[in-house]
Amino acid sequence: MTRHTLGVALATLTLVTGCNRQDGRGGAVTLRVMNWATELELTAEQRIADTFAARHPGVRVTVESIVTNYGEKLVTAIASGLPPDVFLLDAPDIPTFVERGLVLDLAPYVQRVGYDTSAAFPRVLAIFRRGARLFALPKGFTPLVIYYNRRLFAELGVPLPSDTGWTWEQFLATARALTRDLDGDGRTDIFAVNFPRQLYEWIPWVWSAGGDILDPQGTRTVGYLDSDPTVATLEFLTSLVTEHGVAPPIQFLRSGDPMRVGRFYIGRQAMLISGHWHMPRLLAYARRGDLEIGVAPIPHREGAAAQTVIYASGWAVPANVRHKRLAVELAAFLAGEEAQRMRAESGLEIPALEAVARAVAARDTLDIEAAFLREVRGARPPWGARVMDFHEIEEMSLDIMDRHLLRGDPVRAAAAEVAQAIDRVIAR
Amino acid sequence: MLVPFFWMVSTSLMDELEVYRFPPRVLPTDPQWGNYAGALTARPFGRYFLNSLVFATGVVLGQLLTAATAGYAFAKLAFRGRERIFLLVLSTMMVPTVVVLIPRFLLIDRLGWGDTYVGLISTELVSVWGIFLMRQYFRSVPRELExxxxxxxxSEWRIFWTVSLPLAKPALATIGLFAFIDAWKNLLWPLIATRSMAMRTVEVGIASFHGVYVMNWPYQMAAAVTAIVPIMILFVFTQRYFVQGIQLTGFK
Amino acid sequence: MTARGRRAVLAGLVWLVLAVAVVAGTLVARAAARRAAVDLLRAETGVAVELLRETGRADALDHLFGSRWALSDDVDLSVDEAIVRRTDGGLTGVAAVYDADAWSRVGTLRLTATPQRPTDGTTAAAVVAVALLGIIAMGWTRARSSRVRWPVVAAVVTAVPLAAAGRSVHRTLEDATSTRLEVAANALRSVPDLQALIAEPGGVYRVAQLPFVAFDRRGDVILSTLSTTVTARLGEGRPAGGRLEADRVTYAIADVGPVRLAGLPYEHTHDPTVPLIAIGLIGLALAAAIASLARLVDTPRAFRRTVTAWSFLAPAFLHLGIFSIGPLLFAAWLSLHRWSLIDAARPFVGLAxxxxxxxxxxxxxxxxxxxxxxxxxxxxxxxxxxxxxxxxxxxxxxxxxxxxxxxxxxxxxxxxxxxxxxxxxxxxxxxxxxxxxxxxxxxxxxxxxxxxxxxxxxxxxxxxxxxxxxxxxxxxxxxxxxxxxxxxxxxxxxxxxxxxxxxxxxxxxxxxxxxxxxxxxxxxxxxxxxxxxxxxxxxxxxxxxxxxxxxxxxxxxxxxxxxxxxxxxxxxxxxxxxxxxxxxxxxxxx
Known part of the structure; x- marks a missing residue:
């Protein structure tokens, strides 16, 4: 009887709305999960999805991994009225989806599905919160840090950076000591650090100088992006290339010059400003003896407090999901402890659950994971998680240092002009 | 000319770290043949090759048919407004693909063709480029026989079928070849038009080694090198038709 | 076949094409209006269910829906969202009712509605148009001159009923959207518990299909920071001018102050403008093609050549029309709007x-x-x-x-x-x-x-x-x-x-x-x-x-x-x- 009614209901729905889809037919439910897993993570994600499906008879879970053009794919799926049931939400995309009301508020359900919010890192969870509402259950995160090559430091007789923080002056002194022309041909063979050209790389430097790029409400950049501490930071960073020559000549390629990480991998660059994403590679190299690495915080300006940034991703459910309960349960499972443990082996992100992250750190004999966890204290969520159109702000801000490095424009003037241009975009 | 390919093949056999060595390594010190197995099993590439093959074959057949008929009409048949209509057809070539992507996707989605071969192929059945090529080719073929x-x-259809089409083999081979290549190398459309992992194509698979933060050069190059092989075989195969074309038109 | 016979066949064809265009256009418009009614009912059902869940008070529902709603304890739905079923005499919205935790299903709510018939006028217009076309086509077959300017006439005759249909559907859809917003606003007014919910800063409140947005575009700032222009438009809960200008409208809610409500606007749902234009254009293009053939009826060879040529062009043209020219026209239409692809609203901005x-x-x-x-x-x-x-x-x-x-x-x-x-x-x-x-x-x-x-x-x-x-x-x-x-x-x-x-x-x-x-x-x-x-x-x-x-x-x-x-x-x-x-x-x- 129920079957019959269901069939009629579905048939009517098909006729009336023309938007009935394959799922739900014959009682079996297929849940679609969308993420951007590369081959490093895909196997684990598939296993996690299978585990969930095995515990829910009649439920199938398919993992759709879209590595390139993830945003396009997600937006098209939503626009065509066929969003996935659970999708991975990147912090900078939160405003895009949340402000348009496209993401389900999970706060009312977390207890029901057994997701313990207190088990997650509060600062990571906060990225996905709006007041009492919660729009995604965090998967993993990373603070921005500086990796360093222990062996190179030792070979060159340079003291290691302190775990507890260092000033710009200390950083610069270290960097200069590390920069070497080994064969005396006038060309630098070992650089100290990569040049942080993208906003996501330099924003913690600005914060650690007491500056910022937007007002606290995130509504304007004039007076912030062109303020003294921010300009001083950008001047300091560009001076690493121009004045001090401790960073390799400007790298202007998309996703960076391949060598900006490569140089660090092969020991031709002593430090690397980056996130946890490199850990799987770096650990593999460390295990076979190619590298010995450590992790230090982002340096701060004398008199200012060091503050780094946390980037995070979380599992979100579309607001108009068809199987709300199952989808929320799946999201909770994907973010839950069991899944996090299964995922931890891939090591691309730090697990968002404190216990799992601590367990990973405890297993890590190199003590790197612990250093990452130290950075979480005092770290800030990125602006992108709060501000609409941040992609555009990020894009436009590239011009400041580019103009200084390529055309010799003063940083202050470039910053002022770019800030005005950005404010015009925001006001639109 | 060949240096980039040399680099591709060489990199595909390198250890991950070797790629970055300075001065750059020309050859891998210890060829990692395992990269190929690793890359091709990291994603279901067997299925991807099949998908690409089905997609490309469907596109080739469709484009050959539409290009030959329309090209013939534009070159050999007199009808009102021919040149203006041709310019109209040509103008559809000037629309950037990124613009038509969304309406096309919504269309096949409404038709229920999302995530199917039909949906994947249906939008690519006509190539204005191919029509133009056939038009030019038919124009350059002497009309005595016709x-x-x-x-x-x-009848005109009979002339088309028995006289003109056989003469157009070189052009048809060219269109077929490029239709195949275009479909094979198409990245955005298969990405947008398919959902499930099992429907992805080779090009999407290759791009997927290029993560947001982490890249795997040797794997990506191994996959890319492998993807070249089927098309190169096709190319060498169609070579014969170009040669045949010379004999056919040269007999007068 | 004689020239006269050919002309008769062509005239018949033109007549057929245009008639099909008009009928298809009318059908599309009617379908859109019907879907709008379905959408409206679905949204209302969603609101009803959420109200019941949030407050547990049946009087709020009585206040909003009178005797249109009913509750039963059977749970026979496979999906969470409200759906609409066709019943004899009208439509019924059906939605699962959840417990206070919004988790377990406890029953099913049904809401009935009698759909309006908004496009009757267009049906009449279509009939008239088709009849007119018939007359013109018949007259044209007898005309000696092949230079009759009938394509222009045909264009007008086709465009008028299509435009009328589009216009009337537009209005229906607009009404549907504003009705939905009003239902939501009334819900907010009549239920204090919901007001308490809204009063909490920062966020999107979603009631079924209808999100209540109560915050500023920039982030966490809410009610107090609504811009003066928006506040100036506050009225009796009806947007300025009595018509819906955008998808976001500000309502004054007692005790809470101005609340902005965002609804899925009619454009997003089933605006038939684009298909109507497409149908009109296709019909006209076909008619024009046949008409240009008509000029050749007196020269059989040219006539035959043209027909043959188009038989060669047909496959490519059909495809190009659907997959290239169609999207191109869509882009043209889009270029006159502001749209983010995922935003519900696509406001018309002209040439801006x-x-x-x-x-x-x-x-x-x-x-x-x-x-x-x-x-x-x-x-x-x-x-x-x-x-x-x-x-x-x-x-x-x-x-x-x-x-x-x-x-x-x-x-x-x-x-x-x-x-x-x-x-x-x-x-x-x-x-x-x-x-x-x-x-x-x-x-x-x-x-x-x-x-x-x-x-x-x-x-x-x-x-x-x-x-x-x-x-x-x-x-x-x-x-x-x-x-x-x-x-x-x-x-x-x-x-x-x-x-x-x-x-x-x-x-x-x-x-x-x-x-x-x-x-x-x-x-x-x-x-x-x-x-x-x-x-x-x-x-x-x-x-x-x-x-x-x-x-x-x-x-x-x-x-x-x-x-x-x-x-x-x-x-x-x-x-x-x-x-x-x-x-x-x-x-x-x-």
């Missing part, structure tokens, strides 16, 4:  | 997008870059032609040569762009290594704004040469060998043979390669996307990349569509010029 057939009272 | 583009220096910078980039086409063609001549002889070595040059064309573009990032690397790159051998360099290929575009052009020549070479080969295959022999007998040297035999023989191919390569180069995207992202300092920012960013990174699809049309116009003019100037010469040569 006129002879016309005097014999053959 | 175009105005913004034409005064935007960064857009003209991309156009300039694109134009400069196109200069690589003639260079590549010269190289390709040389190679094709070289390879245009039998032999194994030649096959290999062709294969080598063709390799770039078959390789994954992503892989190529990556390889070239390495080739052009300042320090690791092959190019700089070669330069250093002769004591030059290093050139900062991709890292200097002066050379980046040049570097991409260089790569593009490398990429495109093999493709052009193959085309030239196919073209050479058609050059008549006897002409060479004749030239040789005349004592012409290789250069003269090239100029007087090869080039004229290749003129069709040369023209083709030039035109298509220029069109293609105006659409350069992939290499820039992977290699430079438009940098450094916008020196490689080309038109399509700019459009791509505008659409997919900044979600301004209306703007992107307008840019596409501007770019389209530019390419069209360039191509048209080529046809005017070059093709004439090509034809003169034959």
């Amino acid at each position: 006129d002879a057939a016309r005097i014999d009272g053959a | 997008n175009y105005a913004a583009i034409l005064t935007d220096p960064s857009w003209w910078n991309t156009v300039q870059n694109t134009a400069v980039f196109t200069l690589h086409v003639p260079i590549a063609m010269a190289v390709a032609l040389g190679l094709a001549l070289l390879a245009h002889r039998p032999g194994r070595g030649v096959v290999l040569l062709r294969a080598v040059f063709f390799l770039p064309s078959v390789t994954s573009l992503v892989a190529i762009a990556i390889v070239w990032q390495w080739m052009l690397h300042d320090e690791y790159g092959f190019l700089n290594w070669v330069l250093s051998l002769v004591g030059l360099g290093p050139v900062r290929w991709l890292t200097s704004p002066d050379t980046a575009l040049l570097a991409i052009m260089l790569m593009s020549v490398w990429l495109i040469v093999g493709y052009q070479m193959v085309l030239f080969q196919a073209g050479l295959a058609a050059v008549r060998l006897d002409l060479y022999d004749a030239a040789r007998i005349d004592g012409a040297g290789p250069w003269r043979r090239f100029v007087h035999v090869t080039l004229p023989g290749l003129r069709h191919t040369l023209f083709f390669v030039f035109v298509t390569s220029v069109i293609g180069s105006f659409q350069i995207f992939g290499a820039v996307y992977v290699m430079t992202e438009g940098g450094p300092l916008h020196s490689t920012d080309v038109a399509v990349f700019h459009i791509y960013e505008e659409a997919w990174e900044f979600f301004r699809f209306g703007n992107a569509a307008a840019m596409s049309w501007v770019l389209f116009a530019i390419i069209f003019v360039v191509t048209w010029l080529q046809f005017r100037v070059l093709e004439r010469r090509v034809e003169e040569g034959s």
Whole structure:
């Protein structure tokens, strides 16, 4: 009887709305999960999805991994009225989806599905919160840090950076000591650090100088992006290339010059400003003896407090999901402890659950994971998680240092002009 | 000319770290043949090759048919407004693909063709480029034979089929070849038009080694090198038709 | 068949096409109106269910829906969202009712509605139109002159009922949207618990299909920071002017103050404008085609030739109409709106997008870059032609040569762009290594704004040469060998043979390669996307990349569509010029 009614209901729905889809037919439910897993993570994600499906008879879970053009794919799926049931939400995309009301508020359900919010890192969870509402259950995160090559430091007789923080002056002194022309041909063979050209790389430097790029409400950049501490930071960073020559000549390629990480991998660059994403590679190299690495915080300006940034991703459910309960349960499972443990082996992100992250750190004999966890204290969520159109702000801000490095424009003037241009975009 | 390929093949056999060595390594010190197995099993590439093959074959057949008929009409048949209509057809070539992507996707989605071969192929069945090529080709072919057939009272379709089409083999081979290549190398459309992992194509698979933060050069190059092989075989195969074309038109 | 008979058949065809267009248009409009009614009911059902869950108070529902609603404890739905079922005499909205935790299903709520019949007037108009058409068509068959200006008449006759249908549906949909917003506003007014919910700062409140947005666009700031313009529009809960202007309307809610409600606007649901226009255009195009045939009825040969020609063109045209011209018109329509693809609203902005583009220096910078980039086409063609001549002889070595040059064309573009990032690397790159051998360099290929575009052009020549070479080969295959022999007998040297035999023989191919390569180069995207992202300092920012960013990174699809049309116009003019100037010469040569 129920079957019959269901069939009629579905048939009517098909006729009336023309938007009935394959799922739900014959009682079996297929849940679609969308993420951007590369081959490093895909196997684990598939296993996690299978585990969930095995515990829910009649439920199938398919993992759709879209590595390139993830945003396009997600937006098209939503626009065509066929969003996935659970999708991975990147912090900078939160405003895009949340402000348009496209993401389900999970706060009312977390207890029901057994997701313990207190088990997650509060600062990571906060990225996905709006007041009492919660729009995604965090998967993993990373603070921005500086990796360093222990062996190179030792070979060159340079003291290691302190775990507890260092000033710009200390950083610069270290960097200069590390920069070497080994064969005396006038060309630098070992650089100290990569040049942080993208906003996501330099924003913690600005914060650690007491500056910022937007007002606290995130509504304007004039007076912030062109303020003294921010300009001083950008001047300091560009001076690493121009004045001090401790960073390799400007790298202007998309996703960076391949060598900006490569140089660090092969020991031709002593430090690397980056996130946890490199850990799987770096650990593999460390295990076979190619590298010995450590992790230090982002340096701060004398008199200012060091503050780094946390980037995070979380599992979100579309607001108009068809199987709300199952989808929320799946999201909770994907973010839950069991899944996090299964995922931890891939090591691309730090697990968002404190216990799992601590367990990973405890297993890590190199003590790197612990250093990452130290950075979480005092770290800030990125602006992108709060501000609409941040992609555009990020894009436009590239011009400041580019103009200084390529055309010799003063940083202050470039910053002022770019800030005005950005404010015009925001006001639109 | 070949240096980039040399680099591709060489990199595909390198250890991950070797790629970055300075001065750059020309050859891998210890060829990692395992990269190929690793890359091709990291994603279901067997299925991807099949998908690409089905996609490309469907596209080739469709484009050959539409290009030959329309090209013939534009080159050999007199009808009102021919040049203006041709310019209209040509103008559809000037629309950037990124613009038509969304309406096309919504269309096949409404038709229920999302995530199917039909949906994947349907939008690519006509190539204005191919129509243009056929038009130019038919124009450069002397019309004596057709006129002879016309005097014999053959219908236009019959002339097209028995006289003109056989003469157009080089052009058809060219269109077929490029239709295949275009479909094979198409990245955005298969990405947008398919959902499930099992429907992805080779090009999407290759791009997927290029993560947001982490890249795997040797794997990506191994996959890319492998993807070249089927098309190169096709190319060498179609070579014969170019040569044949010379003989056919040269007999007069 | 006599000319008269042919004319009669054609007239009948025209009549049929237009009648089908009108009927189809009316059906589409009616379907849209019906779907709007369904949507409205679904939204209302959603609101009812949420109200019941949030407050547990049936009196709130009575207040809003009177006796239209009913509750039962059976749970027979497979989905969470409200659905609408067709029942005799009307529609019923059905939704699962949840417990207070919004988790377990406890029952089913049903809400009935009698759908309005908004498009009856258009049906009458359609009947009249079809009748009129019939009369015109009949009269036309008897007309002696084939110059009857009936296509104009037909256009008007078709357009009027379609426009009427569209207009009436538009209004129905608008009403549906504003009714939905009002239902929500009334719900808020009548239920204190909901007001308490809204009063909490910062966020989106979703009641079934209808999100209550109570915050400012910039983030956490809410009610208090509503801009004065919005506050000024506060009324009795009815938007200014009694009509819905946008998808977001501010209502005054007692005790809470102004609350902005966002509903899915009618455009997003089932606006029939685009399909109506499409149907009208298709109908007219077909009618016009038949009409132009009619001019030939007195000359049977021309008539037959044209029919034959169109039988050849039909497959390609059908496809182009659906998958190219359709989307293009969609883009044209989109370019007059502001739309983010995922936003519910698509407000009409007129020509504002175009105005913004034409005064935007960064857009003209991309156009300039694109134009400069196109200069690589003639260079590549010269190289390709040389190679094709070289390879245009039998032999194994030649096959290999062709294969080598063709390799770039078959390789994954992503892989190529990556390889070239390495080739052009300042320090690791092959190019700089070669330069250093002769004591030059290093050139900062991709890292200097002066050379980046040049570097991409260089790569593009490398990429495109093999493709052009193959085309030239196919073209050479058609050059008549006897002409060479004749030239040789005349004592012409290789250069003269090239100029007087090869080039004229290749003129069709040369023209083709030039035109298509220029069109293609105006659409350069992939290499820039992977290699430079438009940098450094916008020196490689080309038109399509700019459009791509505008659409997919900044979600301004209306703007992107307008840019596409501007770019389209530019390419069209360039191509048209080529046809005017070059093709004439090509034809003169034959």
